[in-house]
Amino acid sequence: MSTKDIGTAFRQESELLVEQLCRALTDVIHATDERPALPPGAAKALEELNESLPETGCGGQKTIEQLLDLNHRAGGNTGGPKCFHFVIGGSTPAALAADLLATAYETITYTWVLSPVGVHMELQALDWLKELFGLPATMAGIMVTGGTMANFVCLAAARQWWGECHGLDVSETGMAGLPVMPVLTSGFVHASTLKVLSLQGIGRSNVQQFCGDDFGRLDYSAMRSALEKLQGQPALVIINAGEVNAGEFDPVEDMIRLARQHNCWVHVDGAFGLFARISPRTAHFVKDVEKADSVSVDGHKWLNVPYDSGYAFVRDHGLLVRAFRYSADYLPTEDDPRPTLGAIGPESSRRGRSFAVWSTLKAYGREGHQRIVEHCLDIAQHFAQQINNHPELELMAEVSLNIVAFRFNPGGLSDEQLDEMNNHLGEVVLSDGRFLVGTSKIGKRTIFRPAFSNWRTREQDVEELAQVVAELGHSLL
Numbered sequence: 501m502s503t504k505d506i507g508t509a510f511r512q513e514s515e516l517l518v519e520q521l522c523r524a525l526t527d528v529i530h531a532t533d534e535r536p537a538l539p540p541g542a543a544k545a546l547e548e549l550n551e552s553l554p555e556t557g558c559g560g561q562k563t564i565e566q567l568l569d570l571n572h573r574a575g576g577n578t579g580g581p582k583c584f585h586f587v588i589g590g591s592t593p594a595a596l597a598a599d600l601l602a603t604a605y606e607t608i609t610y611t612w613v614l615s616p617v618g619v620h621m622e623l624q625a626l627d628w629l630k631e632l633f634g635l636p637a638t639m640a641g642i643m644v645t646g647g648t649m650a651n652f653v654c655l656a657a658a659r660q661w662w663g664e665c666h667g668l669d670v671s672e673t674g675m676a677g678l679p680v681m682p683v684l685t686s687g688f689v690h691a692s693t694l695k696v697l698s699l700q701g702i703g704r705s706n707v708q709q710f711c712g713d714d715f716g717r718l719d720y721s722a723m724r725s726a727l728e729k730l731q732g733q734p735a736l737v738i739i740n741a742g743e744v745n746a747g748e749f750d751p752v753e754d755m756i757r758l759a760r761q762h763n764c765w766v767h768v769d770g771a772f773g774l775f776a777r778i779s780p781r782t783a784h785f786v787k788d789v790e791k792a793d794s795v796s797v798d799g800h801k802w803l804n805v806p807y808d809s810g811y812a813f814v815r816d817h818g819l820l821v822r823a824f825r826y827s828a829d830y831l832p833t834e835d836d837p838r839p840t841l842g843a844i845g846p847e848s849s850r851r852g853r854s855f856a857v858w859s860t861l862k863a864y865g866r867e868g869h870q871r872i873v874e875h876c877l878d879i880a881q882h883f884a885q886q887i888n889n890h891p892e893l894e895l896m897a898e899v900s901l902n903i904v905a906f907r908f909n910p911g912g913l914s915d916e917q918l919d920e921m922n923n924h925l926g927e928v929v930l931s932d933g934r935f936l937v938g939t940s941k942i943g944k945r946t947i948f949r950p951a952f953s954n955w956r957t958r959e960q961d962v963e964e965l966a967q968v969v970a971e972l973g974h975s976l977l
């Protein structure tokens with residue numbers, strides 16, 4: 501590092517780095533279609549990171565060069581067209597550009613005075629999202645890191661409501677002395693929701709899952725009996741709009757109607773399934789979702805904005821205020837008319853997520869986002885056709901949304917042997933590196949479950965996926 505004072509040195513270096521970065525960004529973004537999904541040999545490249553803290557740094561330019569090189573050799577191409585693991589979206593051009601700007605401006609959206617535009621854009625973008633999803637305009641909203649934290653916000657509001665039903669403000673006095681909170685759902689409940697319930701002192705094993713089959717589909721009459729037994733005690737019903745193995749839905753409409761006959765808070769986890777609302781081809785899966793008390797949804801999945809970005813919508817704004825309020829003499833007061841978003845959600849310090857969300861909705865509108873969703877629906881159907889046409893691949897569930905459950909099945913093997921083989925094949929496919937795709941289970945059966953949520957994915961990509969899984973499966977025989 502130079503001997504000039506740090507301010508002068510960094511200002512000079514900053515100029516050089518911006519030039520280096522503009523060139524690098526051009527290459528990085530242009531190569532998104534081509535970079536391998538997971539570079540083979542990634543683990544080896546990481547050995548370079550095992551060094552002790554540099555006493556004298558090597559400077560920004562060399563460091564960024566090394567970072568680019570390391571990412572080239574060991575970075576997952578999660579924004580690329582061949583990443584189908586978990587449920588991962590890409591980024592629209594406008595969203596990516598805006599997100600880079602949010603970082604360049606070092607935008608903070610804790611409270612209005614730190615970024616009037618960042619805070620106002622968040623409120624505007626949340627209003628647009630409510631319109632896009634057909635949620636009531638009066639619902640409160642907040643941006644968080646993703647589906648997990650969106651569930652956290654919604655269930656914190658639910659817990660606050662439940663405490664108040666018992667005459668207590670749990671954000672002040674905690675849960676001591678209260679009965680166990682009844683939480684009812686189907687077997688589709690997402691692991692992150694259980695994590696959230698554990699964090700909120702409700703306890704993941706207190707969740708009652710009513711499963712009618714191995715898949716985890718709702719046993720409606722068992723849930724109804726359980727609600728009847730509660731005799732009007734307040735309870736929480738969690739509806740899973742989009743489960744991760746085959747993109748199925750709980751019966752949203754029926755569950756909301758049932759919950760409304762009892763004294764229930766209705767939460768809908770719509771991390772990716774809520775996007776079904778924006779295409780007439782799939783909107784029926786999430787009919788009546790506007791009647792819920794809270795709804796969570798992810799942006800970094802099917803909205804195609806960069807990580808991390810999720811949204812919580814809660815009918816009663818006051819519950820968010822009471823659940824998340826905090827104060828200190830140096831913080832804005834509750835009666836300040838300028839919004840402090842950090843006081844109605846879990847994070848105080850918050851980045852400028854609103855830039856990307858506002859920009860993608862502004863740039864492409866409802867129509868553009870409907871096209872992204874329908875493109876992915878088409879890709880899922882096209883992939884399902886590849887599976888059906890291939891003698892050694894077997895479709896394992898009907899394809900209703902953007903996830904296709906299938907397995908390699910060359911014939912002549914028992915289900916147990918096929919499970920073992922597909923588990924092993926899952927690892928082989930990942931180390932091959934051409935695709936990022938995961939395995940899971942439907943009932944006892946091991947499946948591959950590619951999820952298509954990125955505008956970049958083309959028909960040829962999923963045709964190749966079918967060929968690669970079959971080819972690598974064959975190599976194991």
Ligand SMILES: Cc1ncc(COP(=O)(O)O)c(C=O)c1O
Nearest residue numbers: 587646647648649690692771798
């Ligand atoms: C249905 C559902 N809920 C919640 C989550 C958690 O979301 P995140 O990983 O963004 O925290 C996911 C993630 O895949 C999901 O599919």
